Amino acid sequence: MNDLNVSRQTFDEVMVPVFSPAAFVPDHGKGSRVWDTQGRDYIDFAGGIAVTALGHSHPELLQVMQEQGSKLWHIGNGYTNEPVLRLAKRLTQLTFADKAFFANSGAEANEAALKLARRVAFDRFGPEKSEIISFTQSFHGRTFFTVSVGGQPKYSEGFGPIPAGIIHLPFNDLAAAQKAIGERTCAVIVEPIQGEGGVIPADPAFLQGLRDACNKHGALLIFDEVQTGVGRSGHLYAYQEAGVMPDVLTTAKALGNGFPIGAMLTTDVLAAHFKVGVHGTTYGGNPLGAAIADKVVEIVSNPATLEGVCNRSEALKQQLSRLNERFGIFKEVRGKGLLVGAELTSDFKGRSKDFNTAAGQHGVIMLIAGPDVLRFAPSLIMPLEDMEEGFSRLGKAIESVLHAKK
Template identity: 55%
Template sequence: MQVTRDTFNDVMVPNYNPADMVPVRGEGSRVWDQHDNEFIDFAGGIAVNVLGHCHPALTQALISQGNKLWHLSNVFTNEPALRLAKKLTDATFADKVYFANSGAEANEAALKLARRFALEMHGTQRSEIIAFKQGFHGRTFFTVTVGGQPAYSDGFGPKPGDILHCEFGNLDMLASMMSDKTCAIMMEPLQGEGGIIVPDPAFVKGVRELCDKHHALLIFDEVQSGMGRTGKLFEYMNLGVRPDILTTAKSLGGGFPIGAMLTTAAIAEHLKPGTHGSTYGGNPLACAVAEAVFDVVNTPQVLDGVAHKEALFREHLNRINAKYHVFEEIRGKGMLLGCALNEQYKGRAKDFMVAATNEGLMCLVAGMNVVRFAPSLVIPDKDIIEGLEKFERGIAGLVAQPVALTK
């Protein structure tokens, strides 16, 4: 059957508006479309393809497990899930792991666990969850309400209650909002969808101290920042702040859907049998691939290489900006970077993304004002340089013709 981009309009629900080109194969940091046009991938499937496309270790893990066992209900456990959970707990603060299929589901589990913990430990009055404006935690109704972007949660009827939002980075405001009703604080230690915002480490430490003061749980959403993207296995390790619950997904599976919630034994015991579940959570195929991802990523060679690649990105982005004067700043950390547009180009991030695609570079946006890069952690230096050359050509064309491409 021959399918094209037009087929999308015929058969798919229109909640997405994908690019005109349809990718059909990838290798490393390169992708080819139906017409064999080549693209360099700085998007990484939205920070998912942590080792690029078709990494041999991941491909082999999938083939090997695919010839053994595909699925079991949670009436049974399986070896890949147990191995992956052991590796995650050995490498982090956590004692226990819950597997899901996505970041949203991992966050849903974290929020339900926090509420159950507070109920059983402190009573019904402690149910408030405080999150941060411009945060993003998924698209289930609970997680999208906790996320601090009303545009994503409005229009679906009454929202889950007892959820408050604070300005990201405003410790005084958070202190004024917290009370003996506070169940948990949920935050991204590096805001992704909200614009690639890196908080002051002192703010993050202050959040931890406020949680301790009020006996509230601290939930770190590391769905986007985790699995080596910032040069450590998880960003909390860079900050010196230990959460009570951590969620991860995206890069965890390297492209195979999987999410995980990590926590301590004392907190985990409040999710007793029957309180939560997932048909596919802990699937042997997903866990086998994620274990292979973990084994490659959690090495000095990969983690230590992130800082070098970030420096290379920044060097060339600063050179481009010195020539075209389009960015206010280069934000982010590691292989999660954002080019924040200056006043002259505000609101036109999608134009920059489209211009880059037209030159053979896949990238992302983070809101209307930030162009986002989330490439593979092992992207070759030559692909970074070539990709940024394509980005520069796109910018040159955009600057020369200031009429918005998306209008």
């Protein structure tokens, strides 16, 4: 029998090196705490990159997984299933949308949204209306199409010619957008809060201006809510606070609390352009993932859950303020709900990875959003005592970085 004992070193031996994971190996989690293979515990401020919105091993989700897992996991797209129909019905009742398409990830949801936009424009206006407008520092996924639409060239360089007809504009620059959106524009895709790009909220006037320009020129407005959606912003979806309705919305990450699922939501009129066979997926909308996601949306959409997000957001920002009073390392704290970014001062420019690594060494799982921003995306129901403990540990981690700098 082969030796199947594994460690962090095994990653370097057998995994394609597109990631550089931490030195410790997480083993199990409960709520907002994670334990590694050595039994050491960590406070989780990352949520699996804004994914585990209800924490680890949530009892209601475990029950759904067991019940549906004992019935039907997968059936294929030649058939429908009750869990996916319930999930679609719940999402359309809670949002502007009439129709849902389910995939396996945020990238696939965005791929579907971008394909739909081009198909709608082709059917209505012909092949010349194919231009897609996106924004610098945006992130929309890792498929070749979505990574090309994303506004971070480092992710698309070295893979050959990118698809034609993609324009990148400065984020929150309404004048530039109004000038660029025209008769050839088929879609504008935007994150209500840029996550990977530094946790930068869109100005409400910017989003409204995009809506108006799209209306004027017959283009679709796509909101990428892969990271902001499912309660992360303090609303079920961030567009609901902004008061700007998109034509298409994409959602994933927290939708399955870690089970891979994504969705594209849109209207009856637009969905009609995706006729049978025009787009598809093998695993998307499988009954196991849909059942779990349906329970997630049921719990998160409860007003008490969303109110709790706003309360925890204030507590988290207060903790960051206290840290900054001690250390003076943050230039700005921004974001909404439990998607918060703390930008480092010029003295620590480019050092976010150092703080992230030190946090892990002191028992905190953290995120960054570029070289200058620490990102916080914990569970939406994180116990306040865990938050307090996490910031106590993070304070020690910051001290260790500052001490090493001297």
